Amino acid sequence: MxxxxxxxxxxxxxxxxxxxVVAAAxxxxxxxxxxxxxxxxxxAGLLFVASLVxxxxxxxxxxxxxxxxxxxxxxxxxxxxxxxILRFYGIEHPFGMVVAAIVANVGRILARRDRPARAKHRIAxxxxxxxxxxxxxxxxxxxxxxxAGRPWxxxx
Ligand code: HEM
Numbered sequence: 001m002x003x004x005x006x007x008x009x010x011x012x013x014x015x016x017x018x019x020x021v022v023a024a025a026x027x028x029x030x031x032x033x034x035x036x037x038x039x040x041x042x043x044a045g046l047l048f049v050a051s052l053v054x055x056x057x058x059x060x061x062x063x064x065x066x067x068x069x070x071x072x073x074x075x076x077x078x079x080x081x082x083x084x085i086l087r088f089y090g091i092e093h094p095f096g097m098v099v100a101a102i103v104a105n106v107g108r109i110l111a112r113r114d115r116p117a118r119a120k121h122r123i124a125x126x127x128x129x130x131x132x133x134x135x136x137x138x139x140x141x142x143x144x145x146x147x148a149g150r151p152w153x154x155x156x
Pocket of ligand 1: 005006007009010013016051052055056059060061062063066067068069070089093094097098103135139140150151154
């Protein structure tokens with residue numbers, strides 16, 4: 001199962017980053033261009049939030065059941081604090097992603113409320129951008145220590 005979930009979790013990062021860029025960019029363009037709120041704006045937010053929820057569930061399965069790294073961190077959280085890698089996968093990565101998912105969800109809920117289109121776009125732009133930034137700094141990219149040795153695209 002680990003052999004399927006890790007590549008899925010790895011691949012979903014790209015879907016999330018792309019959907020987040022699209023949702024935030026639509027918000028900024030609608031805000032700056034004073035465009036009416038369209039169904040496509042709503043759908044862009046929905047796809048971003050939905051992809052985050054799916055990823056949270058996959059991450060939770062890795063965290064609680066399949067990942068040896070997360071298991072090592074959970075065995076002794078105190079000791080994990082002393083290891084930058086265990087601290088990252090045991091605490092910082094899940095915490096950052098849960099916060100990002102909350103920010104994106106709140107943004108979508110507020111943007112759907114009855115208010116002028118410009119305000120809807122502004123909320124979508126700022127909340128989705130904030131969520132995206134938290135996600136990007138919480139991902140273990142191969143260029144940061146926590147992601148060293150990990151591929152950009154995990155095929156297996
Ligand atoms: C929602 C946004 C999330 C994104 C974009 C994300 C992204 C990633 C990426 C790119 C990796 C490295 C995969 C690889 O090595 O190819 C990873 C690893 C991991 N993630 Fe996430 N993640 C997210 C949420 C979560 C959450 C909420 C949890 C836990 C509750 C979690 C737990 C883990 C664990 C335990 C690993 C290490 C697995 C291992 O190597 O054994 N992730 N994540």
